[in-house]
Amino acid sequence: MAKDPRGPFRLRGKSSYWIAGLPVARRNKVARSSAALDQLRHEYAAFYWASDDRAARLKAMLLAPAALVRDVIQYTARNGRLTSQRLGRSIAGQALDQCRVYARHGILPRWYYCFSLYEPGGVARARNYLTRAETKPAIFTFLNRGAKSRLGDKVEFARHCASHGVAHVPIVAAARDGQVDCDASALPPCDLFVKPIRGRGGKGAERWAWIADERGYRGPDGAVITAAAFLARLTADSAEAPRMAQPRAVNHPDMADLSNGALTTLRFLSCLDEQRRPVPIGAALRMAVGANQTVDNYHAGGIAAAIDLDTGTLGRASNQGHDVRLGWLTHHPDTKGRIEGRALPLWPQVMALVEQAHRAFDDHIVVGWDIAILADGPVLVEGNTLPDVDIMQRPLGRGLGDTRFVEMLLHHVRAKRESAGDR
Structure with missing residues (x-):
């Protein structure tokens, strides 16, 4: 891959991206198989080694062993005993697992617990989890670079939605x-x-x-x-x-008991397929809990539940998972409203809105949409050009690595490289 002075892979202040990416880049310098996931990780390895930020890469190589030991100690101390009591996996076994999934798949100890890899069969399914290191600073950045419609500026986003007739706040x-x-x-x-x-x-x-x-x-x-x-x-x-x-947007009345006062929103991930048609990848409902009654942000102590794309039905909810004390919830901890098995209102309209929105912003290959379901219909809150994949994978209980999503990403990475004359 030709070097880009801007770099398709940037540190972006996250040394953990470089450390997490190191074993993946090493193991996939040569494609391990013809499987789409192995091919995509081979492309990722090319991003990693082609980056001109040699200092960050060297720093990751030097710091990775100490960082791994530090994180194993920190997260095992926090979660090891309770996990052992619940599932019988010994504390020493959890620590060994964390080293194993990092060496094989670049999954750091925090995400060993986030993805519940301590559960039976967890280490075996670890390879199918896409990591932030692979997606946000590398693959997603590369695919969405050059897009002219602006998702990051909320005023420009609203103007673009209005000009294309897309419902928004x-x-x-x-x-x-x-x-x-x-x-x-x-x-x-x-x-x-x-x-x-x-x-x-x-x-x-x-x-x-x-x-x-x-x-x-x-x-x-x-x-x-x-x-x-x-x-x-x-x-x-x-x-x-x-x-x-x-x-201030207010949720549909049928969702009132899924909120402690903050607006409850969906994070919906969509991707363009090989014919540049929007395809829904996954969705999760985010809910605020506790004292935070302003936003439902999953990374600010909120919880999320996976949504069945066919029916709009919710699964169990949880937090990010790096602290296992909360576990999995069938009901909202504050309102006691039922979560698991509950069908969201106006689901066909939500699906239609996602398709319409991505067609309006079709210069972006991958988008994470924030959507609120109101009494008179769903509306876009904002769009994210570098969406987090954790919120899709943890609530779902499985990785996206064995889904069509990987095939579409691989297609677009190769197509963009070829169009730039990089092959």
């Missing part, structure tokens, strides 16, 4: 560099949700409640301010980072 105010695009009279008399225009993971998100009697908005600190004061605050905050306000 509208934006009522946007502020950048101390300038706002509307006046107070344009703000609706309803609850608002504020977040960074280019933020991720729910960081910086705020709920502002409309107080009709006082004709103002109550913020996170409990103070009520006028619409003009709200816009002034939004404008001032934008000097540090662009921010925007949207009407």
